[in-house]
Amino acid sequence: MLPDSEEKQADYLSRYMLLCAASGALEGAWWGPLICHREGLVDDGKRPYPALERITHYASIEGGRDDLRVRPALHALRAFAGLIPGARYEGRLNATEGLEVHAFRSATHLIHAAWTINGRAAALADLYSSGDLAQAEFLSRDGVTEAASDASRMLVGESPRYLRWPVSGSACLRPGAALLRDVVIAWHQPGRRHFHFREGNWQGIVIAGSLDEANRLLETIHPDRLLTPSREAALRHARNAIWTLPDPRRPDAKLVVKQPVKMHFHKKLLDRFKPSKGLRSWSGTCELLRHGIGVATPVAWFEWRGDTTLLRNYYVCEHVRADFAVREMLAAFARGEPEFAGVTEDDAYRQLCDYLLRMHGCGIFFRDLSGGNILATKTADGTLSFNLIDTGRIHAFGVPLPMGKRLADMVRICNKLDGRGRDKLMALYMARLGRRFGGWSKLQFPLYDLKVSLKRSLGRQGMKRLKACVRGQ
Numbered sequence: 001m002l003p004d005s006e007e008k009q010a011d012y013l014s015r016y017m018l019l020c021a022a023s024g025a026l027e028g029a030w031w032g033p034l035i036c037h038r039e040g041l042v043d044d045g046k047r048p049y050p051a052l053e054r055i056t057h058y059a060s061i062e063g064g065r066d067d068l069r070v071r072p073a074l075h076a077l078r079a080f081a082g083l084i085p086g087a088r089y090e091g092r093l094n095a096t097e098g099l100e101v102h103a104f105r106s107a108t109h110l111i112h113a114a115w116t117i118n119g120r121a122a123a124l125a126d127l128y129s130s131g132d133l134a135q136a137e138f139l140s141r142d143g144v145t146e147a148a149s150d151a152s153r154m155l156v157g158e159s160p161r162y163l164r165w166p167v168s169g170s171a172c173l174r175p176g177a178a179l180l181r182d183v184v185i186a187w188h189q190p191g192r193r194h195f196h197f198r199e200g201n202w203q204g205i206v207i208a209g210s211l212d213e214a215n216r217l218l219e220t221i222h223p224d225r226l227l228t229p230s231r232e233a234a235l236r237h238a239r240n241a242i243w244t245l246p247d248p249r250r251p252d253a254k255l256v257v258k259q260p261v262k263m264h265f266h267k268k269l270l271d272r273f274k275p276s277k278g279l280r281s282w283s284g285t286c287e288l289l290r291h292g293i294g295v296a297t298p299v300a301w302f303e304w305r306g307d308t309t310l311l312r313n314y315y316v317c318e319h320v321r322a323d324f325a326v327r328e329m330l331a332a333f334a335r336g337e338p339e340f341a342g343v344t345e346d347d348a349y350r351q352l353c354d355y356l357l358r359m360h361g362c363g364i365f366f367r368d369l370s371g372g373n374i375l376a377t378k379t380a381d382g383t384l385s386f387n388l389i390d391t392g393r394i395h396a397f398g399v400p401l402p403m404g405k406r407l408a409d410m411v412r413i414c415n416k417l418d419g420r421g422r423d424k425l426m427a428l429y430m431a432r433l434g435r436r437f438g439g440w441s442k443l444q445f446p447l448y449d450l451k452v453s454l455k456r457s458l459g460r461q462g463m464k465r466l467k468a469c470v471r472g473q
Contacts, residue, residue, distance in 0.1 A: 003292030004188035007159070009039070010072035011115070014141050014160040015100075017080045018113050022089050022102050031077060035061060041074040072142065079143030083111055083162060096178040099156075101127065110169050115160040119290055121185040121205075122178065123196045124154045128163075132171040136163045150211050153195040155180075157187040182275040184282070184396075186289035186298075197302065204302035204314075205282070213249060220248045221255065221316050223302040228259060238262065240277070244319060254319035255299060260311050271310055276303040277392055278313035284391030285317065291362035294355070294387040296320045296375075320375050320387050326352065327371030327416060334418040341378055348384065349425045355386045356413070357432055360406050363397035369409040371416055403433075407441055411448035 002008055013031055020029040033040045035058065037047055045067045061068075087106035094101045099122050101114045116122055124133060130152070138146040138154070139162040146154070154161075165171055185194060189207065195214045197204045202223050208214035219225075231237040235244065241261045247253035260277045275283070282301035289295060297318040304312035323341060329348060332340040339345065352374075359366070366373075366388070373390045410429065414422045422445060423437065430437040 002290075006071050006073070007188040008118075010076040010141060011159045013041075013073045014076045014080055014113075015115060017077070018084065018102060018160065021084050021087075021104070022092070024089060031073070034058070035068065041071055041077060043069040043071055045069075075142035079139065079141060079162070082143060083109075083139070083164075084113075087111060093173045094177050096176070098179045099177065101173060101177070105167060108167050109164040110167060110171065112163045112171065113160055114156045114163065116157055116179060118158045119184050119186075119286070120179050121155045121157045121183055121187075121194065122180060123198075124156060125152050125196065125198070126180075127156070127173050127177045128171065129174065132165075135165055135169060136171065137165070138163055147211070150195075153197070153211065153214070155185070155194045155196050155205070157185055157194070159187055182279060182283065184284075184286040184290075186286040189289070197300075201305050202302055203305055204278075204300060206300045207298060216248050217299065220245055221257070221300055221314075223304075223312075223314055226257060226259070226302075226314055228261060247318070256296070256317050256319050258315045258317075260313065263310055268310060276307070276310065276313035278303050278315040280392040280394075281315035281390075284394030284396075287364060287394055287396040288359075288388060288391060291359075291364065293359050293362065293364065294385060295391060296387055296389050315392075317389075320389065321377070322375035322387065323377050324375075325372050326374040326376055326386070326413070329376065330371050330413075330416045330421070333421050334416060342382065343378070343384060345421070345424075349421075349428055351384045352386070352413075353425070353429045353432060356409070357429065360401045360409070363399050363401060365395040365397065365401055365405045366391075366409050367393040367395060369412045371413060374413070403435070403441070407444045411445050414445060415448065415452060 016031075017029060020026050031041060035042045035044050036049075037043050037045055038049065044061065044063055047062055083106070084104055087104035090103040090105055092100065092102050093112070098117045098120055099114075100116070101112055104111045104113070114122075114127070128136075133151040134148075136148070136151065138148060138151065140146055141159045141161065143162075163171070183205070185205075187194070191209050192207050193209065195206045195208060195211060197206055197218075204223070206214045206217055206221075208217055228241050229237075229243045233243065234241050235256075236242040239260065239262050240258055242256060242258050244254045244256055247255050258278070258281060263271065271277075274280070278301045282298055285295050285298045289298070298316075299318060300314070300316040302314045307313065329340045329343075333345045333348070340348065343351075356369075368390060373388060375387045375389060377385045377387075379385055410426065414425060417425065426437040426441075426445075430441065435441070
């Protein structure tokens with residue numbers, strides 16, 4: 001089940017009802033059961049599913065009023081019912097894939113309903129002229145009025161948004177109105193909204209609780225204010241510079257900034273046709289969030305449009321307060337220690353497998369799954385909570401990963417383990433898939449070890465050591 005399944009239900013209901021209205025083929029439509037713990041608009045708690053499904057007529061309701069909980073889908077249905085029934089459908093306004101904008105005209109208003117496919121977004125400022133936005137009223141999926149002053153910074157996402165004008169008015173989409181290119185959005189983040197950023201040649205997205213909070217963040221993380229620190233002042237300074245800044249929202253918290261600072265010639269050629277590194281980190285993180293996989297919380301992404309250096313882009317996330325990196329834990333087990341941070345080897349492997357199996361089962365191919373990129377925190381009950389960092393290489397698929405891609409991730413996480421620990425971790429992982437760790441799957445690990453060894457001796461790391469030796473002479 002998706003982590004935001006009830007919000008997804010509400011999104012689906014709104015889109016379903018809007019498309020039913022747009023079809024012109026139906027006199028009426030309804031959403032299955034009103035009250036049910038499974039797909040009802042009102043949750044009545046854990047109860048046996050009735051032998052006869054209740055759809056439109058309820059002779060009785062089990063339990064009391066306090067047992068009932070309204071789901072977001074009921075609010076979404078109420079908003080639709082108050083806006084669309086009785087209106088005349090005027091057509092779909094765009095032809096681009098992944099974006100839907102439909103026009104209706106009621107007795108009192110011209111209404112546009114807009115949404116995107118899951119995980120994508122479009123900027124309202126790219127869809128409408130500033131004049132049309134200035135005259136519009138904005139309503140959320142649930143019918144909540146949104147501040148018109150935020151219009152130029154609003155995004156349209158998988159959760160439908162309504163725009164309306166006086167019935168005598170008119171509004172049209174810009175030619176070529178489309179999704180933000182290559183941008184992935186984790187739309188449903190409680191208490192957090194996405195604000196589009198476009199200033200001069202900079203573009204990006206900031207996540208904040210309000211526009212005021214977004215502006216407060218920008219006082220610290222505006223791309224014109226982000227100055228790359230010296231090597232000594234950075235957490236890391238190689239191909240990418242990574243450093244921390246105070247979080248203006250909380251005095252005891254930090255933000256982490258990542259910027260590419262060095263790119264080899266062949267990478268400049270290949271990456272010219274890819275999204276910027278900052279955007280790749282943003283989108284990879286959002287893919288993990290969409291599936292409920294623990295990851296450092298994203299705050300912003302910025303890039304300079306048309307940048308030929310490929311270095312003028314930033315990714316900003318919240319600093320994760322972790323107890324240790326999984327690399328430290330695996331190294332301890334490789335040394336023969338029976339436990340680490342109070343967690344036994346077997347229990348640590350079991351919890352790590354649960355996390356990785358869930359990620360792979362969601363179709364996430366991390367592609368850089370080293371122990372240093374998984375941070376762990378020990379919770380009060382002794383269990384481990386994991387968060388991923390360095391998410392720029394992720395590939396996301398809509399189905400569980402095939403074995404080849406799973407193993408391509410697992411050879412990296414197991415690289416620091418000794419043979420005994422590697423066999424134990426992988427036997428547990430494979431058993432959960434109904435497979436045995438041996439033969440072809442086991443062969444991938446010494447092959448990866450050989451690749452790492454050659455890279456260290458002959459690749460960039462080997463060249464660095466050779467240069468150091470020459471300087472030492």
